[in-house]
Amino acid sequence: MEGSKGVVLLNCFVSPFGNRVRIALTKKGVEHEVTAENMAQKSALLLASNPIHGKVPVLLVAGKPICESQVILEFIDEAFSTTGEQLLPTDPYARAQARFWVAYVDAKIPACAPKIWQSPKGAPAVEEGKKEMLVALKTLEAELGEKPYFAGESLGYADVALVTFAPWFLTYERLAGFSIAEECPVLTAWAARCADENECVAKSLPDPEAVFQFVGGMRKHFGLE
Amino acid sequence: MEGSKGVVLLNCFVSPFGNRVRIALTKKGVEHEVTAENMAQKSALLLASNPIHGKVPVLLVAGKPICESQVILEFIDEAFSTTGEQLLPTDPYARAQARFWVAYVDAKIPACAPKIWQSPKGAPAVEEGKKEMLVALKTLEAELGEKPYFAGESLGYADVALVTFAPWFLTYERLAGFSIAEECPVLTAWAARCADENECVAKSLPDPEAVFQFVGGMRKHFGLE
Numbered sequence: 001m002e003g004s005k006g007v008v009l010l011n012c013f014v015s016p017f018g019n020r021v022r023i024a025l026t027k028k029g030v031e032h033e034v035t036a037e038n039m040a041q042k043s044a045l046l047l048a049s050n051p052i053h054g055k056v057p058v059l060l061v062a063g064k065p066i067c068e069s070q071v072i073l074e075f076i077d078e079a080f081s082t083t084g085e086q087l088l089p090t091d092p093y094a095r096a097q098a099r100f101w102v103a104y105v106d107a108k109i110p111a112c113a114p115k116i117w118q119s120p121k122g123a124p125a126v127e128e129g130k131k132e133m134l135v136a137l138k139t140l141e142a143e144l145g146e147k148p149y150f151a152g153e154s155l156g157y158a159d160v161a162l163v164t165f166a167p168w169f170l171t172y173e174r175l176a177g178f179s180i181a182e183e184c185p186v187l188t189a190w191a192a193r194c195a196d197e198n199e200c201v202a203k204s205l206p207d208p209e210a211v212f213q214f215v216g217g218m219r220k221h222f223g224l225e
Numbered sequence: 226m227e228g229s230k231g232v233v234l235l236n237c238f239v240s241p242f243g244n245r246v247r248i249a250l251t252k253k254g255v256e257h258e259v260t261a262e263n264m265a266q267k268s269a270l271l272l273a274s275n276p277i278h279g280k281v282p283v284l285l286v287a288g289k290p291i292c293e294s295q296v297i298l299e300f301i302d303e304a305f306s307t308t309g310e311q312l313l314p315t316d317p318y319a320r321a322q323a324r325f326w327v328a329y330v331d332a333k334i335p336a337c338a339p340k341i342w343q344s345p346k347g348a349p350a351v352e353e354g355k356k357e358m359l360v361a362l363k364t365l366e367a368e369l370g371e372k373p374y375f376a377g378e379s380l381g382y383a384d385v386a387l388v389t390f391a392p393w394f395l396t397y398e399r400l401a402g403f404s405i406a407e408e409c410p411v412l413t414a415w416a417a418r419c420a421d422e423n424e425c426v427a428k429s430l431p432d433p434e435a436v437f438q439f440v441g442g443m444r445k446h447f448g449l450e
């Protein structure tokens with residue numbers, strides 16, 4: 001297996017889940033390769049590495065696969081702990097708070113976002129998805145409050161989990177006809193701050209226009225446009 | 226607040242999620258009180274402690290709330306680590322495997338189980354829920370294989386996460402007309418082993434007949450029977 005001695009990430013460049021892993025590896029200074037997966041034609045390596053879900057991201061460490069982005073991020077924080085940078089704080093209660101908000105992001109955003117981008121334009125599901133997304137984003141905005149980052153002064157676990165959805169905001173806005181910047185100005189400023197102040201974020205996120213083009217291609221493929 | 230100096234669990238006796246916390250606290254020898262919540266009339270304490278979801282379990286530690294069972298179990302493992310017993314192994318890769326299977330349980334079982342017990346008898350959703358549940362249980366059974374417990378020789382994180390659904394099996398079987406013992410003999414033997422060999426499990430699980438009665442009461446309340 002190629003790269004069996006190192007760290008290899010199987011990813012798709014638009015994946016919010018895969019891009020969390022890119023941020024974490026970069027933040028912690030872990031040397032790694034990224035292998036681009038075509039989700040319409042999954043590689044034998046992906047299917048062998050994640051037989052249960054067949055999804056990206058998969059992190060291969062010395063050839064051993066780890067699946068699911070939350071699981072991978074916890075692994076990275078534990079296995080590569082000598083670089084000084086940590087995603088999770090040390091205090092157990094603060095760790096619980098970070099995990100709670102990551103679980104919130106994963107319970108809410110992946111449930112409403114596809115209603116927007118996997119539905120025909122103007123379908124009732126699009127409006128439903130928009131409403132649910134605004135509830136979730138405003139809840140997250142209220143939790144952020146006046147803090148620069150979710151856990152305080154620096155980029156942490158919850159920031160990494162949420163910020164990878166920011167490149168998709170443009171797509172949600174165009175397809176559902178609303179403005180996240182107008183509805184959630186604090187969260188919008190936070191997303192910009194994450195990229196401006198953290199090279200690991202800036203380097204790991206796709207161009208929002210490229211996401212929109214990618215989604216447009218998928219929508220044409222599935223007869224939605 | 227009552228018990229503000231100690232450890233208090235807000236729970237409902239049938240909750241698979243809350244009962245995970247009971248097992249974990251008992252396994253680690255953490256002194257605690259359990260407060261029974263009536264989910265049809267949630268207490269002010271529950272709503273104040275978990276304003277985002279309004280659900281059990283909530284663990285109050287010196288008055289500070291922790292929500293979501295996975296988050297609580299990780300917290301218990303980290304915060305009460307002096308008793309010798311741990312839910313998660315120490316090796317990061319083994320920890321990742323345990324977390325992967327807990328995430329699998331939580332992605333699959335809570336998605337199919339309500340189709341069985343929240344639908345009218347004979348509805349197509351019941352059959353759909355049964356089929357999905359058997360796929361999930363057989364996948365878990367294959368992962369267990371010939372090991373006594375998911376992580377090897379002793380009760381761990383994935384065991385605790387799954388075994389709290391075992392008292393519900395009788396209800397699923399009666400409502401959907403199938404036998405989990407026949408379909409999944411290895412998993413059935415594992416569930417018995419968890420209770421037989423671990424007092425923390427035996428003491429924390431409700432009687433399956435009591436679960437069936439409880440569910441029957443809810444079904445009547447919602448006009449399903």
